Amino acid sequence: MALMITDDCINCDVCEPECPNEAIYMGPQIYEIDPDKCTECVGHFEEPQCQQVCPVACIPFNPAWRESREQLMEKYERLQAEAKRS
Template identity: 55%
Template sequence: MALIITTDCINCDMCLPECPNTAISEGKKIYEIDPVRCTECVGFYDHPTCIAVCPIHCIEQHPSYYETKEALLVKFQALNIL
């Protein structure tokens, strides 16, 4: 699954530098997560770092993007071809 930032976001800038896939960007009103780039940190960390640093817990599973850990790992590998 990809993650999504809810409208509760206060634009605190904590999540932006934590994303190893550069999936998080500034939106018009709140930060946004690009579901094509989001691997929930699979391939980098055991848990999504954006969720860990969010002080108001406004990052959750995106209901429209279900991906298994294996699919997320494939996405990670495609995004990080060396």
């Protein structure tokens, strides 16, 4: 699963710089997570860093975007390959 940011977000700006995949960005009203870039930090860390730093615990797993650990690792590897080409 990718992660998502709920309406409880207070726009504190602590999650965005913690994302190793640059999946977090400012949306129209609150921060949002691009599920195509979110690997739940698989490949980088043991736990999602945004969840670790969020002071209001508003970053749950997105039930609409289910992925296995293997799929998340494949996404991580794809994103790393794309970053090297850029």
